[in-house]
Amino acid sequence: MQFKNIKTRKDLSMYLNKERNYYTQFLLNKMQQQNQTLKNLQKHHIIPKHWGGPDESWNIISLSVEDHAYAHKLLFENYNNYYDFCAASMLQGKTSEGLEALRKANQKKMQELGVGFYNSDLQRELAKRPKKQRQCYSRNSYVKAALERGFMLQDQKNSHIVIIQPFECKSLVDVIDKLMNQPHMIEERENWHQLQKKEKSYWITGLTRTLTGHICKKIGKCVFSFKGWRVLGIFIVDFDVEMVNESLILIEFFSNFS
Structure with missing residues (x-):
């Protein structure tokens, strides 16, 4: 997603229409059907926070729990980011699947950043040890x-x-x-x-x-x-702290029902 030039809801709508996939189409429909009278709505960042999406009002939409989970499911299917699969699983009460997705997302992030086990200095030291x-x-x-x-x-x-x-x-x-x-x-x-x-x-x-x-x-x-x-x-490592904290809250919430 390339979204640095988006500053308003109109800009966002134009971008979503241009991007054109199952996720963007779903969000465009929901943006037209916004119903604030519904109960138990949750805030969803249209451009995900773990991708750098801002907390601006034009980037936030209120969704039911079911729609919120479905939005993250579509995000994962279209962009293959395991943080979205984790969020979708947690929202549906699938704690084990969510934890596995979080592990994969963290591992991929560490590999991209070259930190933790993937740190080049650590790898050199590991190669030297008996x-x-x-x-x-x-x-x-x-x-x-x-x-x-x-x-x-x-x-x-x-x-x-x-x-x-x-x-x-x-x-x-x-x-x-x-x-x-x-x-x-x-x-x-x-x-x-x-x-x-x-x-x-x-x-x-x-x-x-x-x-x-x-x-x-x-x-x-x-x-x-x-x-x-x-x-x-x-x-x-300390990265995507907000996503991890949100996941931990969901883990604690759903573990109360086990």
Whole structure:
């Protein structure tokens, strides 16, 4: 989308007519049918914010939840941006699909910006290090990075999601304490407080292995879950903050219904 010269709703309409695809046609129809008397309307940026669309009134339209989800679905189908697929999925209550889309969008963005795992300096350092299994110690740099950047965990039994915010927890013990304080973890919480230091280390080691991509010798694959909890993703870099925050709000909202 090339939209730098658009300053008014008329300019926008002319651009949408020129662009001419399923998304633009849908929005043109909705712009003509605007009905502010409807309830539960949501604001939608016609030129998406994650593409640089402004907060100007000419770029904002009120849509029902269903139409809002459909608009993002059409955006994804026409422009192939996974942030739109994420938004559409979340609005429809499809949390797992939304999280997967968010992961792909973040990965693509990191690759474009050359940051995180795709940082050229990091790649050079990784190429130099010995090809051996990285140890899962509590002060492992991957664990430290996860605590600093924040990450998401999901209980595989009931799909309940817990979000560890950046710098919220100083150690993995703090993370496990937060898990134990979840309403549905009553029995586990009682057992956790009664465990001896050595027994607690099993939980900490399990979480460490999950965060560091530890390869299990028995199955020869990376470990992605421990004690029924699965790591959905780590917030690698600070970009598209508003989109991530909106997604997290939707995740918390829909997790209340699981």
